[in-house]
Amino acid sequence: MIVGPCDVGKSTVCRILLNYAVRMSRRPIFVDLDVGQGQISIPGTIGALMIERPAAIDEGFSQEAPLVYHFGHKNPSSNSTLFSMLVQQLANTVKERLEANKRTRSSGVIINTCGWIKGAGYKQLINSAKSFEVDVIMVLDQERLYNELVRDMPNFVKVIFLPKSGGVVERSKSVRSEARDQRIREYFYGSLKNSLYPHSFDIKFSELKIYKIGAPALPDSCLPLGMKADDHLTKLVLLTPNAGILHHVLAVSFSEKDDDDIILSHVAGFVCVTNIDTERQTLTLLSPQPKPLPNNILILSELQFMDSH
Structure with a gap:
C-alpha cells in the first residue's frame, strides 16, 4: 500500500x-x-x-x-x-x-x-x-x-x-478539479488518440429507479429504537427525477434487488443527465453505449459533468 x-x-x-x-x-x-x-x-x-x-x-x-x-x-x-x-x-x-x-x-x-x-x-x-x-x-x-x-x-x-x-509538482485546487473533469470527459469521449462516440437518448422516468446513498441526519430523539446515529449515512433514498440531478453523473448498478445490496454492488458504468423534461417525464442521458441500459437501477453521484460537445 x-x-x-x-x-x-x-x-x-x-x-x-x-x-x-x-x-x-x-x-x-x-x-x-x-x-x-x-x-x-x-x-x-x-x-x-x-x-x-x-x-x-x-x-x-x-x-x-x-x-x-x-x-x-x-x-x-x-x-x-x-x-x-x-x-x-x-x-x-x-x-x-x-x-x-x-x-x-x-x-x-x-x-x-x-x-x-x-x-x-x-x-x-x-x-x-x-x-x-x-x-x-x-x-x-x-x-x-x-x-x-x-x-x-x-x-x-x-x-x-x-x-x-x-x-x-504540487497541483492547485483548480488543476485537480480540471483533471477530474478531464477524466469524466475521457470516459465518454475518449482521448485525442483514441476517440469514443457516446450515445444520447431519452428514457422515461418510469423506466428508471434513481437512488441516492445517505439521508439527512436525524436528531437522536427522532431515531427509531436500536438505530445508530450514523446509519443514515448508508441509507438508500429513492429520488424522483428533478432539476437538481441535471449534469450529474449516475452509476449504473449491477444489483438485481432494490435493497441495501445496491450499496455494495459493483457498477456496470456511468451515464450523465444532460436534460430533464418534466412535462414529458423523460431524462436525456449521455451514455457510452446505446439503449437499453444494462440495468434500470442508477445511483446519483455528487460529481457533475457539463457536456460541451
Whole structure:
C-alpha cells in the first residue's frame, strides 16, 4: 500500500511498481482507493484492475473489465462510513479473485490511496491496510506518518519511508478539479488518440429507479429504537427525477434487488443527465453505449459533468 499526503507521487510509484511486476511476467492487481482522481474509473469511485501489460505513457493501463464500486463523492471524508464499507467489500472481492487465480495470487496487490492522512483519514488508512491485509506500506515524503504507522501497525507489516521524487509538482485546487473533469470527459469521449462516440437518448422516468446513498441526519430523539446515529449515512433514498440531478453523473448498478445490496454492488458504468423534461417525464442521458441500459437501477453521484460537445 502506497500512502502519503497529496501530490507526492503516489500514483506514479504505483505505476512504476506495476510496470516492473508486469515486465517480470507477473499479473498483479492494482487497487485504487483515491476517489478524488480515479485512475481505474472516473473520480468518485474505488476499484481494482488486473494488470497484464505495461502502461502506455499517454493512455495508462489497459482498462479491460475493471471492478468498480460507486462512492459518489470526491473526498472520503464526505461519507467515511460508506467509504469503509466499500473498501471492505472491494478487499473481499479482491481476495476471492486471488484465491481463484494462482498467477495473480503469487503476483500480489498494489494499492494506491488518497492524500487524506490526518485524523479520520489516518484511521481510514489503518482500516484499509487491515481490510486488504497488507504486509508492506510505503510512506512517501512524510516522516510523521511513517512514525505513526510504525507505532500502530502489527510487527509483520513492513513500513518503508521514501523521499518524494524531485520531479513531483504540487497541483492547485483548480488543476485537480480540471483533471477530474478531464477524466469524466475521457470516459465518454475518449482521448485525442483514441476517440469514443457516446450515445444520447431519452428514457422515461418510469423506466428508471434513481437512488441516492445517505439521508439527512436525524436528531437522536427522532431515531427509531436500536438505530445508530450514523446509519443514515448508508441509507438508500429513492429520488424522483428533478432539476437538481441535471449534469450529474449516475452509476449504473449491477444489483438485481432494490435493497441495501445496491450499496455494495459493483457498477456496470456511468451515464450523465444532460436534460430533464418534466412535462414529458423523460431524462436525456449521455451514455457510452446505446439503449437499453444494462440495468434500470442508477445511483446519483455528487460529481457533475457539463457536456460541451
